[in-house]
Amino acid sequence: MPLLEHLAELRRRLLWSAAGLLIAFLACYHFSFQIYSFIAHPLVAVMKSRGEEPTLIYTQLYEAFFTYIKVSLYAAVFVAFPLISTQVWLFIAPGLYRSEKKALLPFIVATPVLFLAGAALAYYVIFPTAFRFFLSFQTPTAHPAADGMQIELMARVSDYLGLVMKLVFAFGVAFELPVALTLMGKVGILRSKTLKKFRRYAYVGCFVIAAVLTPPDVLTQTGLAVPLIILYEISILCVRLVEPKLDEE
Structure with missing residues (x-):
């Protein structure tokens, strides 16, 4: 066209x-x-x-x-x-x-x-x-x-x-984490092994993101950080299912 x-x-x-x-x-x-x-x-x-x-x-x-x-x-x-x-x-x-x-x-x-x-x-x-x-x-x-x-x-x-x-948008966007990571795994940018390797840093990042996106109270921040951690673990499984298989694997 x-x-x-x-x-x-x-x-x-x-x-x-x-x-x-x-x-x-x-x-x-x-x-x-x-x-x-x-x-x-x-x-x-x-x-x-x-x-x-x-x-x-x-x-x-x-x-x-x-x-x-x-x-x-x-x-x-x-x-x-x-x-x-x-x-x-x-x-x-x-x-x-x-x-x-x-x-x-x-x-x-x-x-x-x-x-x-x-x-x-x-x-x-x-x-x-x-x-x-x-x-x-x-x-x-x-x-x-x-x-x-x-x-x-x-x-x-x-x-x-x-x-x-602000909270609705923050929680809605945060729940897109599996989509973003799985899509990157699909095209070969990320590997499930990489996500596992940086798991501890990802957990800290989840709390940092929650602190930035939510009001400064522990309840709301934890309410966002915990689902983010769960979604991160789900993302590892999704990436493992869709990632391209390397020859050496």
Whole structure:
């Protein structure tokens, strides 16, 4: 295909992706409050379990509006991802051999599945535990050492959304570790023996990555580091299955 036809095809795929994203954004904005309520549910559930009134505030006139815009955009990317990934595949697939398509297809399918698994772990396991830990630092006026002073959480809607999306993205991307390592093993860049040799350094790296991507508390960092270590061990097995066999082996 000539260069101009490649560019025309790229333009067509980008237009389809942009149109799908715009339609998804408009639909998600209509349900932005319900989507935000779903995102805030872990915090709300923990506050209700403590007998507290679940309240989120905003301190600037435009803060709630732009928070709903961000919520709609995040949700639209999630909803439109199948269409966007399909358009990307339709653009690159004609340039691949049949064997290359067969080799890449499992990785393409596994990528969103593992991302959702990481996001689900963060939402259903990490968030309730972390929020319960953070809320434990509130001090009611009835506390013996409070002396009439009360320390109470007043979470902002934008700050909460930023924290939640950062953790969801961190866990989702971290769960792509088997895909990345297995793909490198498939093309011969990595060997399972190499991964075993540097296992101890990888464990340390998992905790470092968790410390960088998550808030500075031990619970959340451990909640990401331990799954990363497990995924690293799974990656060793996957690389062993797909790596090219050397003559001397």
